Amino acid sequence: MIPQNFTYQAPKTLEEALALLADGTAKPLAGGMSLIPLMKLRLAAPERIVDLGRIPGLNYIREEDGKIRIGAMTTHYEIETSPLLRARCPLLATTAAHIGDMQVRNVGTIGGSLAHADPAADYPAALLALEAEVRLVRAGGERTLPIRDFFVDVFTTALEPGEIVREVVVPVEAPGTGTSYQKVAHPASGFAVVGIAARVRRGDGKIALARLGVTGLASKPFRADAAEKRLEGTDGAETDLRAAAAAVTEGVEANSDLYASAEYRAHLARVYAVRGLRSALQAA
Amino acid sequence: MTHAITVTINGKPYAHQVEPRLLLIHYLRDVVGLTGPHIGCETSICGACTVMVDGKAVKACTMFAVQADGRQILTIEGLATDGRYDPVQEAFWNEHALQCGFCTPGMILAAKQLLERNPNPTEEEIRHGLEGNLCRCTGYQHIVNAVRAAAARMGG
Structure with a gap:
């Protein structure tokens, strides 16, 4: 080795x-x-x-203009335990607590995890649900991408040669927003067999906003747009959650491996989407 | 090409020339001669190689020695002070928290980090905190007992 x-x-x-x-x-x-x-x-x-x-100055979590900026070299442990994130964007902090183990979270960074783009990584589900942005830099330039444009395929991102992740930007949650990350962890590796990040907001008694980030299921993490649309405008009753969750796997080519067949993974995704939405609504 | 590194290990300074690819665990065991940190899985799963780098528990099989340049390292050999065991070491002894002993150095350092951050953990928190350390004798119950005993002893 x-x-x-x-x-x-x-x-x-x-x-x-x-x-x-x-x-x-x-x-x-x-x-x-x-x-x-x-x-x-x-x-x-x-x-x-x-x-x-x-390199100093790449490790920080700070609030600016209604957004939270996280330096690329910030560790999972720092994100997991950040009082600012716990209070203002709890989905990212609770998701970070699911990554690897204590020693890995002590060293592993959000920028490194994103650049690696493991299709079973935990952060992408949360960042997709949060509609995060990633700031990328290279010699002589920088650009900012919505997170959904960052993931391209298995272990493949929009990063160009010579370019690195500089910063991740997440929103400060508006009042009435509830979030939850629900994960089926592989019993040996701890990676997400399926991971669902749910984010919902109530307004006038209805579901005003629904966001679902999905990891582990397909070759890259994705937003379950159809499920989100199906839930928005409903009362958020159990039947609404089930109908929305059923759409999470529509048109998705699910991964298959020795541990979980595509069919089983898709089943887990639907079950965990219901759990995620239910738990997020309870927190809203 | 080799790189000059200086590190402080268990309070003592060391200076060596190392290849960049030399892993911290190999540096500690083969160059410095500290064989307390063990090589188990070598794939950052088992935690037998856990040491503290600048106060953070890390898996020494997943860090290059050059990354530790200028840093403070604590291995199991440096945990006792003036011949007195650390309360976590003592609790592992008292609670019979080891069988073969292979995972013990990593388990103790991980437990120490856990208790520094959470002086009075629940059983669930202990089990979550030690997820990165595998005991192939599966003696987890006594390990959990030892961490609870250490917490009580340390006034958590």
Whole structure:
């Protein structure tokens, strides 16, 4: 379990890091909780590593203009325990608590997790339900993408060579919003066999807003638009939740593996969507 | 190409030249000679290699030694002070929280981190906190008992 050798660079500033990454031949290292295991298995063998861990100023959670900005190098533990997120955007904090284990959450970062884009990662479900934005930077430029445009396919994102995740932006929840993350964890790996992030808001006794982020089910995490539309405008009765949840898997090509067939995964997604919506409504 | 690193391990300074690919666990065991942190699964699942880096419990099989440059490392060897066991170590002894002992160094350091953050955890919180540490003897009940005993002893 020894990785192939590589050149190691540990820049002290973001500018320096982006310059080192600019030609697209180096791999950025954040917390390393995904990259290092891949390198040990030699599924990844980068010739050059740019360690982002020595750059100050990439680790923060702060509220600005009605939004919460999270630096890419913020760890899962910091997100899980952030009083600001717990109070103002609890879905992200509670989702972070489901990732890996204590030691992994101590080191793993939100930027690294997003860039890795494991189709069974936990954050994407929550970030999709939150309609988050990701700010990406490269040498000489930056852009901001809605999270749903960020995930492209299995382990594939919209990141261009030389570009890194700089920041994640999530909303401050409006009053009357309830959220919940419901996960079927694989018993050995802890990854999401299926993970559902539900976010609902009541207004005038009806469901004014419904958002459902789904991970683990398909080759990339997605928003269950049809289910959301079916729920909005209803009273949020149990039958409404069931009807909406049934739409979560419509038109979705579900993953299949030794642990869970596509059919079983789709069943889990519908059951956990009902649980997620129910729990989110109770919190609203 | 090798890199010069300096680290403080269990209060003592060390300086070595290391290849970037050298994992922290191999550095601790093969270069420094501290064999308390164990290599179990080598895939960041089992937690037998858990050490503290700047006060955070990490899996030393999933960190490069170069990443630890300039940092403070605590291994199980450094936990006792002046010949007196840490309350978590003592509780593991008293509660018979080990059979073969292979997972114990990682389990104790993870338990220590858990109690630093939550001095009076419920059984559920203990089990959640120790999810990253596997005991292949499956002696989990005594481990949970030991963490509860340590919490009580430490005044949690």
